[in-house]
Amino acid sequence: MIASILHLGRLLLAWLGCYLFLCILFNETVFEPLTDRDIGGYAALLALLLGTWVASGVFSHIRRVRLVAGSVNGSTLSNRQRRQIEIPFEAGEAFDLIDAAIRELPGIEIVDSARDSLQVRAKVARIDPYGSGHGRAQGDDRAGGWALDRFGAHRNQILATVTPNGDDAGSVTLICEPEPAAWTDLFLVDHGTNLENAEAIGRAITRRVAERRRGEAARVRQTATEKELTVAKLNLLHAQVEPHFLYNTLASAQVLTRTDPARADEMLGNLIQYLRHSLPRTEDAPSTIGEELERARAYLDILKIRMGPRLQLQVDVPEALRGVLFPSMMLQTLVENAIKHGLEPKPGGGTIWILARQVDSSVAVTVADDGRGFTAEGAGTGVGLRNVRERLRLAYGNAASFSIVANFPNGVAATITVPHAVNGTTTLGGAVMAAGAYHE
Structure with missing residues (x-):
């Protein structure tokens, strides 16, 4: 009052x-x-x-x-409105947001924006709330009748300046005022049109910030859901042990218990070792080349008992590389492919080589065999190899690679190259490192 x-x-x-x-x-x-x-x-x-x-x-x-x-005080009654608005985006994004909000004001006529100087100037037709809308701005002399602002300007003006406030925030100084000089405020009123413009711009900024936040929250939820699905799928793959291999191993151990108890005990020990390494890992527990090599050797030792002299193994993995982080079950996939599609179909069997070498800042792990090679009889479905490529992409992006070529004179050589990292120095993609292999 x-x-x-x-x-x-x-x-x-x-x-x-x-x-x-x-x-x-x-x-x-x-x-x-x-x-x-x-x-x-x-x-x-x-x-x-x-x-x-x-x-x-x-x-x-x-x-x-x-x-x-909704209230009357000296600030709201003023013809000239000033607002200080904090926007939780960097200055460039804040400028784009305020520029778009001003351009969508009702009655906007001229907008002059300069992104380099982070400033927006605009002219807005003054709406006569008690006359004929935009009539005064269009030269209609009947608009407004003999209201107090009858002899005032027909337009308001807006000045918005964005000030960078750190790397991820911007502060907007917003001024909404009539076109005439400030001394005319002694005689004229604007019927709250500049207050209305300032409030409209503030609402537009709030709406756009909320819309951006909702979009970010939706993307976070989608990413979390996709990660959960990936973890579930890969944990299922990790927990999967090929039924035929398990059944055949147990059947062979049963036979050996009657004919050669010592070899049966050795086979069961290797099976226990293999199954222990095949248990699903927690999401934040990556494997190493050494651990994966122990699992592969347990698997191959079982097959050596079953295949006898038809299977030979040569391992060349330097001790210094055994602590390098390596995706779980990926080496196992390459070894199983070499057995299933290379050596088992070959009447005389053959040899499997497991090699590891450091190449610049990466480590290359190769599984090679002298089996059937890329023949129709030896070819698989390719599911396991596609799984290897996808898991490498998820875990390392472009920092890892997978290649498979013909071995000389016979067989196949498959190589996985990953960044050289040991426990405590690099954190790998949790979902992928917790995953297992998908057998062809």
């Missing part, structure tokens, strides 16, 4: 002061033929009419400000 009275009093004093000045100025010319009594009567009447006209305009202004802002 006090702010409204002060606002009304300020404008009444400004207009009445101007009126008195004009009366004094023209007293000796315009009013010279009249008596002092007549002059006093006319002056009082004109002062009353002027005060009524000013009061009606101020009353309309106060009522509209109350409707727009």
Whole structure:
């Protein structure tokens, strides 16, 4: 109430002061033929009419400000509005956001934006809430009638400046004001149009920030869901032990218990060792080349008992490379492929080589055989190899590779190359490192 009275009093004093000045100025010319009594009567009447006209305009202004802002005070009643808005994006993104918000204002006419200087200037048609909408900006003399701002400008202006506030935040200084100079505020009101523009821009920024946050939250949820699905699939693959291999091993051990108990005990020991290394790992527990080599050797030792002299094994893995991080079950996949598609179909069997070498900042692990090679009889479905490529991509991106070529003179050589990293120096993709192989 006090702010409204002060606002009304300020404008009444400004207009009445101007009126008195004009009366004094023209007293000796315009009013010279009249008596002092007549002059006093006319002056009082004109002062009353002027005060009524000013009061009606101020009353309309106060009522509209109350409707727009919900409260009336010195700040909301002002024709010139200033806002300081913090945007949780870097300065370039904040500029794009404020520029788009200003361009979507109703009645926008001119927008001049400069991204390098992070500044936006705009002209907005002043809407007459008690006249014919945009009529005044279009030159309609009937618009607004004899309202207090009748002789004011037909447009408002906006200045927005973005100030970088760190790497991930921007501060926007927003100024909404009439086109005329500030001294005209002593005589004119804007019916809350600049307050309305400032509030509209603030709402637009809030909506766009919330929309961006919802999009980010949706992407995070989608990523988390995809990761959970990947972990579930790969853990299932990791826990999978090929049924035929398990059944054949147990059947062979059963036979050996009657004919050669020592070899049966050795086979069961190797099977226990293999199954222990095949248990699913926790998401944050990567394997190493040494651990994967122990699993592969346990598997091959079982097959050596079953295949006898038809299977030979040569391992050349330096001790210094055994602690290098390596995807779980991936070496096992290559070994099983070499047995299933290379040596088992070959009547005389053959040899499997497991080699590891450091190449610059990477480590290359190769499984080679002298079996059937890339023949129709020896070819598999390719599912296991596709799984190897996909898991490497998920774990390392472009930092790892997989290749498979013909071995000379017979067989196949498959090589996996991964970055050289040991426990405590590099964190690999958890979902992939916790995964197992998918056997062809």
